[in-house]
Amino acid sequence: MTSAVDTDLQAGFDATIAAGDRIEPRDWMPEGYRRTLVRQIAQHAHSEIIGMQPEGNWITRAPSLRRKAILLAKVQDEAGHGLYLYSACETLGVSREDLTRQLIAGAQKYSSIFNYPALSYADVGTIGWLVDGAAICNQVPLCRTSYGPYGRSMIRICKEESFHQRQGFELLATMMRGTDEQRAMVQESVDRFWKPALMMFGPPDSQSSNTEQSMAWGIKRHTNDELRERFIEMTAPQAAALGVTLPDNDLDWDEFWTVVKGGGPCSAQRIAHRKRAYDDGAWVREAAMAFAQSEVDGLAQRVSRDQEADR
């Protein structure tokens, strides 16, 4: 039975959403709203962390010191994005540890795009241009999402991703000014990444189970197809400026669902790598906890000594 208090709380929540204001961590929220946010923010955080792998694979083989420094900084930024997003998710009452365990167990998802391999150095440029480009297009409206900590984390993430997108474009533009072989490498990379990048926006609206409710709650501001269309329009003139041809936009949604369910070309490898890194990091977490505990113990001793002295 719904009590009068519950009805008042729900009415307060509905009024905040209707006014376009933000819900903050200590505000009452319906359980479904909280669950949807945890699902989406965790999936986003995991995408940033797993998303370090395809490009990270090229750090040791970057063609110059300059390219290596740029790539290192970009991959490091992605780790940072993952951490802001895990922090935003923690405000909803789940720990980062728990989220990581759920990722490794396959109980939470990450973006389909990171199940495709980065096979050439041109892929580093294409990931910056198309994958960060799609991420920006999807995420700029999320700066106005209804949950405060998520929206605020998106502002900084979008600024950094804009920078990543430019560096990808600059890398591809440099290769396009190079040899025929380099130009062919760029075109081949764009041919492989175009459709998976369009699938980042999620299934077509007719197959999207969450969009309607998420838009009613102000979590999502546009549908998947609206954002996909916006991205295609934004990217076409950039492709022309680069001198590459974009493939057609006929997407294979069976392939998308296979990848989302863990059957992508690199799915098993990505999770195995994440699990190995998590297991190898156990001693760092234990050492950090032991250090934190010794700090707390030291503080408690100092307080009790001060209290003795005051008596």
Ligand code: FAQ
């Ligand atoms: N991949 O009902 P909808 C980045 C799932 S960050 C995997 O439409 P929703 C930065 C969906 O979870 C990229 N699964 O779902 C970077 C749901 O399943 P569930 C990540 C997908 O949530 C760049 C089911 O399909 N960005 O790239 C995908 O309303 C370079 C039905 O779908 C974000 O996460 C997919 N593509 O809309 C890093 C942005 N699409 O959970 C490194 C925030 C859908 O019910 C290098 N997220 N699914 O079991 C969002 O905007 C939304 O969550 C959507 C999906 C639009 C992705």
